[in-house]
Amino acid sequence: MAWPSNRGVSKEQLADWQARFRESDAAAGIEVTEDFEPFNQINDMFTRAFWDDSVKSKHTEAFFESYRMQASYRKGDGFRQKDFALRNASWLISDVISDRAAHEGRREGFQAPIATDTPVAESKAEIEDAGLMADEIKRIARFFGADLVGITEMDERWLYSARVDVRDFSEAPNDLPEGITSVIVLGHQMERELVATYPSALAGAATGREYSHEAAIVMQLSAYIRNLGYEAVGSMNDTGLVIPYAVKAGLGEYARNQMVITPEFGPRLRFSKIFTSLPLTHDRPQKLGVTEFCNICTKCADGCPAKALPWGPPETSNDDQSAISGVRKWTSDAKACFGYWAKLRSDCAICMRVCPFNRDFSRWQDRLWLRLALSPWRKLALWWDKKRPQDARTKPSDWWAGKES
Numbered sequence: 001m002a003w004p005s006n007r008g009v010s011k012e013q014l015a016d017w018q019a020r021f022r023e024s025d026a027a028a029g030i031e032v033t034e035d036f037e038p039f040n041q042i043n044d045m046f047t048r049a050f051w052d053d054s055v056k057s058k059h060t061e062a063f064f065e066s067y068r069m070q071a072s073y074r075k076g077d078g079f080r081q082k083d084f085a086l087r088n089a090s091w092l093i094s095d096v097i098s099d100r101a102a103h104e105g106r107r108e109g110f111q112a113p114i115a116t117d118t119p120v121a122e123s124k125a126e127i128e129d130a131g132l133m134a135d136e137i138k139r140i141a142r143f144f145g146a147d148l149v150g151i152t153e154m155d156e157r158w159l160y161s162a163r164v165d166v167r168d169f170s171e172a173p174n175d176l177p178e179g180i181t182s183v184i185v186l187g188h189q190m191e192r193e194l195v196a197t198y199p200s201a202l203a204g205a206a207t208g209r210e211y212s213h214e215a216a217i218v219m220q221l222s223a224y225i226r227n228l229g230y231e232a233v234g235s236m237n238d239t240g241l242v243i244p245y246a247v248k249a250g251l252g253e254y255a256r257n258q259m260v261i262t263p264e265f266g267p268r269l270r271f272s273k274i275f276t277s278l279p280l281t282h283d284r285p286q287k288l289g290v291t292e293f294c295n296i297c298t299k300c301a302d303g304c305p306a307k308a309l310p311w312g313p314p315e316t317s318n319d320d321q322s323a324i325s326g327v328r329k330w331t332s333d334a335k336a337c338f339g340y341w342a343k344l345r346s347d348c349a350i351c352m353r354v355c356p357f358n359r360d361f362s363r364w365q366d367r368l369w370l371r372l373a374l375s376p377w378r379k380l381a382l383w384w385d386k387k388r389p390q391d392a393r394t395k396p397s398d399w400w401a402g403k404e405s
Contacts, residue, residue: 009037017157024153028247028285029254032157033316036326039241041111041160042171045322045334049342051169055335059342066201066345067091078200078396079345087201087346090208094236097215105165105172109215109236112163112172113275116226116233117219124229130279137280140224141186144217148187148264150249150283154180154275159240174239177231179277184221185242185249188214190268190352192360196394198353199305201346203396207270211236214272222274230278241324242271250283253290256330257300257309257351261290263370266357289374290357294330297382299391300351306340308333309351354391356382 014034025032041047049060066072067088073081098109106112127133138149162171194206218234225232233239247254251271252262259267301309314330317323322334341348352358356373359366373381394403 021155021157024248024285027287028244029287029291030244030247031314031328033326033328035316036157037324038157038159038161039324040162040171041174041238042162042164042169043321045338047111047164047169048322049338050166055338057342059339063342063345067095072345078197078202082400083200083202083396084346087204087208090205091211093212094208094215097219102166105167107164107166108238109211110238111166113176113239114215114219114222114234114236116222118223118226120226120231121229127279131281133278134280134282137184137221137225137278141184141217141221144220145188145213146186146217146221147189148251148262148269150185150187150246150251151280152183152185152245152249152285153282154183155245155248158244160238163238176233176239176275177277179231180233180275182276182278182280182282183245183249184274184276184280185246185251186214186217186221186272186274187246187251187262187265187269188217188272189265190270192268192358193394193399195268195349195353195358196392197396197399198350198393199344199346199348200396202399203349204346207347207349210270214270218272218274222276225274225276225278228278231276232278233275235273235275239275240273242273245273246271248285250285253286253288254329255290255300255355255357256294256298257355258330258332259352259355261288261355261357263288263374264361266359266361267352267355268358289378293356293373293378293381296378297356299354299356299385303350303354303391304337305348305350306333306336308337308340353393356385356390359390 048055073084098107101108101115108114134151141149160174163174165172188210190206190210194203197203214236222232222234243260246260252260255261261267262269298311301311309332310330314328316326316328317331323331361367361370369381369384
């Protein structure tokens, strides 16, 4: 079956984007080439599992069914009934939101933005200082439960060229209100002790809990902004690619394992976003030194059971339908990765667990390691990690017994 193309853009549009974003791209370490094309969400691997016969299989169907009280329990540690029960319960709030408009073709938070449950106030609060307003938004976001907050400019390159109607998996318009100028990016920390149990259904509770958290947080923060009289569209995996927004909002740096490495939590984050017209100053992206470390470290690629992660340098990808074209970066084999998930009947984040940045930075030893890893002494940090690795897997039964390390 032929797939829908990731629509091309004119030379004029590419030139405009290059002129507007050249400086911030360089600061963020993002390299966009002349082959760039915005990504069509219908080519996302999770979406393809429903319409693309080269991806869809009995394994993918069983994978999705396992999140709907039809899990294939087994004797293996981490895949028992209570492991699946905790994982699925952790997804509940996210599922309630994503299912409420599926009959209209909108799976909110995944194939469509989260619907606005409150109108934009008729009276618009006067914002005299966009910097103070940005500080206030960050404070309110943390009040609602966000672990990290950054703000960046609206960059339409990362919006999906089309979203998906989940009734028949056809293309649907991906529209935002007029006047959107900023993207608020929220980071949600995954529990390190649960991440240590990957691969297991139990570990999937770390993912599901944060999706449920972010659904509530983006809805609440969006409602706050709309009550001020400004547009705010809450978004999770929908509407646009969150990783470039997170990097450009200064929250971290892109890594070989396809994740954003942050100084606060390493790779253990889910990200959500809010598109808004509220006047806000923007954070500056920052090169931390993660790229230089990843250039000498292949631990995630070595540990990937599906061999889906690259060992070599960043490259552009123009022939993988589930990868954005025209961006020089490390790109995974999404089909191989999701194929392993499907057979496992749960998500896999071994690449997160084994990442040397997956540390507890409340400990002075790990803060010292971080300083070395992000400095010219990175080889010493890599040697240290090999001598005292942080990637040991916790047995799920030990987690249940309270013996996690």
